[in-house]
Amino acid sequence: MPMIPQARKQPGQARSRHVVAAILEAAARILERDGYAGLTTNKAAELAGVSIGSLYQYFPNKQALVAALHSRHGEETLATAREALRLSDGLPWQAQLECLVSACLRLHLAAPGLHRVLEREWPQFDAPPEDNPLDAALQDCVAEWLAGGGLPAERAPRLLRMADSLIHGLALEDAPDEAELTRCVAAALAAYLTLPRQGPEIST
Amino acid sequence: MPMIPQARKQPGQARSRHVVAAILEAAARILERDGYAGLTTNKAAELAGVSIGSLYQYFPNKQALVAALHSRHGEETLATAREALRLSDGLPWQAQLECLVSACLRLHLAAPGLHRVLEREWPQFDAPPEDNPLDAALQDCVAEWLAGGGLPAERAPRLLRMADSLIHGLALEDAPDEAELTRCVAAALAAYLTLPRQGPEIST
Amino acid sequence: MPMIPQARKQPGQARSRHVVAAILEAAARILERDGYAGLTTNKAAELAGVSIGSLYQYFPNKQALVAALHSRHGEETLATAREALRLSDGLPWQAQLECLVSACLRLHLAAPGLHRVLEREWPQFDAPPEDNPLDAALQDCVAEWLAGGGLPAERAPRLLRMADSLIHGLALEDAPDEAELTRCVAAALAAYLTLPRQGPEIST
Amino acid sequence: MPMIPQARKQPGQARSRHVVAAILEAAARILERDGYAGLTTNKAAELAGVSIGSLYQYFPNKQALVAALHSRHGEETLATAREALRLSDGLPWQAQLECLVSACLRLHLAAPGLHRVLEREWPQFDAPPEDNPLDAALQDCVAEWLAGGGLPAERAPRLLRMADSLIHGLALEDAPDEAELTRCVAAALAAYLTLPRQGPEIST
């Protein structure tokens, strides 16, 4: 149970890659619609238009299927973050933060249910805390950016955790307004970043 | 599926109350350890030391069991919030906010896994969001406090959502430091509360 | 399983008799409404307004409960038949047959579902074929009547079986008309009674 | 509950058809022996020599399994009736009626318990009575035959109900004699068919 298996084979042929993509897409759609409990390997295979046997050809079990989606989500997030920082290069850090948040928010608003499942319902996210290479890369990326702006780079991990939480929590609002949410999240994160190093508690 | 059943019979005798408490306690422990999917009615009954039939005497189905825990969590949260505001009455609002966050954080640090399940994994999203009387009461409570402090009371719903997200997200940290997390969360929420009414996106 | 237990105790007190009657009445109503599968001892006890424990005080198990209803039905049928024959004494046998059929039909139209269950769905009716004393008494009664009218008394068993089948089958019609059904059933039974002793088949 | 599900997938391959046949055969045997309540999906699968999963591959639930048997019985009855009428074409209607009854009786004597369950215990009474296409076809077939013989075709529905009742009732006799029973049933039905249109109740 604790092992998170990888895809059984690297899709070498174009057809294989297409099948894998179809399966992942189908699984994502079901996850978005019905949650983790509503996803069955048979439903995913059917929606993907392949046989259940073919699904198991590429994914050794159901967990691997969701793990692949999780991984894909990590890649998208990393790419989005890098792109946002690149495009906003030169702007004040607050503006860059807004860009970052806005980009991530857009990513999640496209499929809030899916991301909620991947981030919260997916039972394996406690297994590898930070040794997930994608998470690590994202942390490095953000830490580097913080350092470049004179901000405390060691706050990158928690900053990401806070961003994640806020984005997922607010993306589930009834009628989410991207611009407004961006301001809220960015403001909250900025406040964290500018918190004095280890200010003594006033009371106690 | 959309029905949210209630307990099948109110525990009248002392024995009954004890059985119900044991079942809830067992369910909470399993939920904490194995997540929603890992909770089975038979496991809960066994861990509670009662027969499966007894479980169904008090809870018409598995959902009702989790719903009861959810409800209990809501009550605890509401009581905690009220108590924190009462105790900190007269302090500046920032200090009150810290008290509030600190109290809620303490509540969640006691069983972070359980609360993650109850708040995020528990598929109650089909139920009307705010007609949960406990949530509504909590919102009212916070809105009243905000109004009393000259803060925008209409931000109570989102404030609570943000608090929730941050607390649950950060409570899962490896070695959470309550005091430190409190400062982070409070700062983030304070920043949201003091955001200008509808500031233009251009300005910092 | 093959044993058909009797009521555990003879109701001596008035209260006991009342409780037993209430339980039987409740069971009959549920049987009528929901069929054999829909009858549960707990439902019967609740509808009767007594505790499940009390039900088992008077009926050792569920089968005994239904057996009691079955027995009661047999008694009613026997009484009805005797009464019909008595009242029609002196009339030609065809008229008496109509009286008999009419009386039985009326009995069944009052609660067709219940009687269907008791006669067809009740799994024990294959166990004692004719050693049921009530059935035997009914057969004797009818045989005697047949003999008195110069009709073949040895056909009583099959006559009763045919009457039973027809009455139960036709009582389930959508809008049963008692008078019309009586004529149909009586005509059919009369035809059987007047069938030549062992007439050679015309063909073959 | 009111849904009357169909087979989940039509047996396409030879293997599938064999499995379906084995399941139906096993279910029929259990139904015959133990009645509806005694039939369990697991017992049927085991007796059929297939896994419980395979049973549910072809029958979405227990009801569908029995419905399939019911349907099969309807088809057999219809075919038998048509064949009997065809073979006896040209004979006087009384002889044809005997052929009809004889053929149906033979059908039911092969497995009287099964047919009793299918016709009487099977709780299909909520389904519209005559929109079962097989029943309707049988009625049409008989009505047409009656009309051709100068008999009241509008009596076909009740005639069938009476035939059904009598056949099922008498097929359960201890040592049924087909020829004898045929004469009894045919005589009874003939009497119904020749009943005067709406004769006054007073006359004999």
Next chain:
DNA sequence: AATGAATGAGGCTTCATTCAT
């Protein structure tokens, strides 16, 4: 490689029956 029929452990739930109070 692809297919999809087959498998069977295991989950949820019911209900006849018992027994402590």
Next chain:
DNA sequence: TATGAATGAAGCCTCATTCAT
């Protein structure tokens, strides 16, 4: 004697996974 909470065997059904074709 009455009560009703407690019991647990047993039934229905799902779904991850395998394997013969």
